[in-house]
Amino acid sequence: MSIQSITRMILTPLSQVAFRPSVEGREHVPPAGPVILAANHLSFLDSFIIPLMTPRPVAFLAKAEYFTGTGFKGRLVRELMTGLEAIPVQRGGHRAAQESLELALGVLERGGAFGIHPEGSRSRDGRLYRGRTGVAWLALASGAPVVPVAVLGTDRIQPVGATLPRPGRVTIRFGAPLRFAPQPGISVGRARRQATDDIMAAIQALSGQQTADDFNDLSLTP
Template sequence: MLHRLTRALLVPVSRLAFRPVVEGREHVPPAGPVILAANHLSFLDSFLIPLVAPRPVAFLAKAEYFTRPGPLGRLTGAALLGLGAVAVPRGEHRAAQAALETALGVLREGRAFGIHPEGSRSRDGRLYRGRTGVAWLALASGAPVVPVAVLGTDRVQPVGARLPRPGRVTVRFGAPLHFPAPGGHAARARRAATDRIMTEIGRLSGQPQAGCYNELSAGR
């Protein structure tokens, strides 16, 4: 009920404010577990993808987003909750692994899960190297990975901006990628799968490749 109400409120607003161009929605499986792996240019990305996808999509979100004070903070928390976001604490390796386990639980329930393999927002518009958590999820769950490119959100809500401003955005869903269980070295398989996912995201987005990790994860 909350998800339907949130969409009923936010979808018309997003269409009016951002005039989204959505391509490839047919690539998202209508049922069953699926991972939507997207580039990351703006805080707005994790709101926009669930609003334009053909089915509910859960994203992980920092726990503090749900508890920020003030009207804007409460509105943000309510919108995230209504869109199916899952609160996770920020931290080091142990917290990151716990977050992946939470995401795996979403997939095992047959739901769609969204992830930004870069880890944090790109400040310069380049596409950074993907973290292998996305491949860990795909290999552990058997879920297909749909690459997603989001364009224009960095102009609508740049890093540091509290609120988005009107402007056109584009969301492109690519064909699903399937990754069979690795028969050999698991870490190597995760790296290869992640690189393939990032290549497809880059093909959809047209972003130049940074060739390195985005180390600004604390500023997501």
């Protein structure tokens, strides 16, 4: 049995007790084949909760520092990230961002599920920020459907700056898959922007969050 399977077996029942998750629309996640899960981002906890509540393994990108920590906490985070199939990446700059997308594309080309937060970083005020077009780059390059996901309650369980989560209630909503394809006569940049805006609108319809007209500041949240 793989470490990923063992991790899910251990953490899934624990999360059921600690967070009493309510999961809606699980049937929208294809049981096989490439799929992109595009979710809002309110807490560090999001990238743990979504894979545990999704009916198939989901890979997320995670900053490389999560895999290099020391002491008990560092080892714990590293084991959790490995067990949840997180992919370590270096942050910062266009090259790092492109390399991250290419790693994600590899997951999809192998028929896997990949999770992404189009806002790029956690919202510090609860609003839903504009999506960055990496999610559309993936969708158009892979042809994979995009399942919008809303996670609610994780910002109260583990807000920005909190060391450990506390018990609470979480809701996860999966929306109907969206599909995107290149459109004749429309530039690549415009197609990516439109697809990203459509994805964010679907996430907002699930989450009910107030929207922000600008992008989240990636420098504010680690």
